[in-house]
Amino acid sequence: MERYIAVDWGSTHLRAWLIESGTCIDTLNVPCGVTQMTAGEAPELFARHIGPWRKEALLPVLMAGMIGSEAGWRLAGYLPCPVSLHRVGEQLCEVAEQVWIVPGLKWAQDGEYNVMRGEETQLLGAMQLAPSHCYVMPGTHSKWISVEGGGQVTRFDTAMTGELHHLLMNHSLIGKGLPSQQPDETAFVQGLERGLNMPSLVNQLFATRAAWVLGVLEKTAVSDALSGLLIGAEVAMLTRQYQPQQITLVASEVLSPRYRQAFARLDIAVNECGAQEAFLQGIGRIIDARR
Incomplete structure (x- = not known):
């Protein structure tokens, strides 16, 4: 499709890109995410x-993200895993003429439950940019995703690290x-x-407070020390799984170098692609499939 609009409408921001012949010719980033909206306000925004x-x-x-949640414009639904990721483009939710929302994914097996919304579109793009059997998407709610041949998402987990x-x-x-x-790289x-080394955080979290109270950790470096602790615990636990x-x-x-350090310490090879690049690639693949 020669000209279209890609939208990542999340909890805090609405981000959009105007695409023409595969090139972004304009962008938009406004702080009017789903958590700032009143009921029914999405069409007006x-x-x-x-x-x-x-x-x-x-x-x-084509929109993805929390705009398709219960708190967004309209619930776009969730595709149950295991599922071929290519199916997300077949079950779009139309909310206005020529305006669609991408569905999310859900995992509900053996008493385990998980959902994602927005990451499925990034994943579709990342599969083309940097193929793998395991994808890690750091953020407010980090996603770890297992993908088998043909783009089959077999399971995923969420860590509330951010x-x-x-x-x-x-x-x-x-x-x-x-x-x-x-910033304090040593503290991180x-x-x-x-x-x-000690991914159980029950006692390690308070130890971070004790460290600055006792003067062992600089008070200005607590954020980086805590970031390192949480990222280390996330990576340790989920690499075991x-x-x-x-x-x-x-x-x-911002987050890429921190996670690369964690994986390097565990001798795990890392390929990489940018989150925005992956999102736009995923949107483009869905749009192209609709031609």
Whole structure:
């Protein structure tokens, strides 16, 4: 399709790209995510921010992310795993003329439950950019995904690493009363080593507070120390479960180096592609399949 609009509408932001002949010619990033919306507000926000790009042409728009959740525009549903990822383009949810939302994925087996929304589109793109049997997508809710031949998603897990970091730094004794945080690579590495070696966080979390209370850890470095601890624990626990020889890391420029360090310490080979690049590639694949 020559001209279309790709939208990643998440919890905090609406991000959009105007694509023409495979090239992005304009972008949009506004802080009006699903958590900031009132009930029924999505169509009005869409018209305000995306409408000017469409004008009278009614350009096709493909959206993914929390906009397809219960709190979004309309529930776009979840495809049950195991599932071929290519099916997401066959079950789009149309919310307006030439406007669709990509469905999410769900895992519900043997008393285990999980959902993803938005990452399935990144995964579709990452499969083409950096093929693997195991994908890791760091973030507020990190996803670990197992993929077999033909794009079959066999299972996935979620680690609330980013959200835990935010909650502990802003709403717990670990972060209470601290000064502005500064980058500290040494503190991050020390936290990472603790997380990798002792991934049970029940006692290690409070030890982080004790370290700065006793003056062993700089008060300005607590954020990086906690980040290392949480990332190390995530990687240690989920590599035991997935047993990957190699992974594809789909991450931002901020998180990618931190996860690469963790995998290097476990001698796990890493391929990599950017999160935005993977998302746009995934949207493009779905759009092309509709031609």
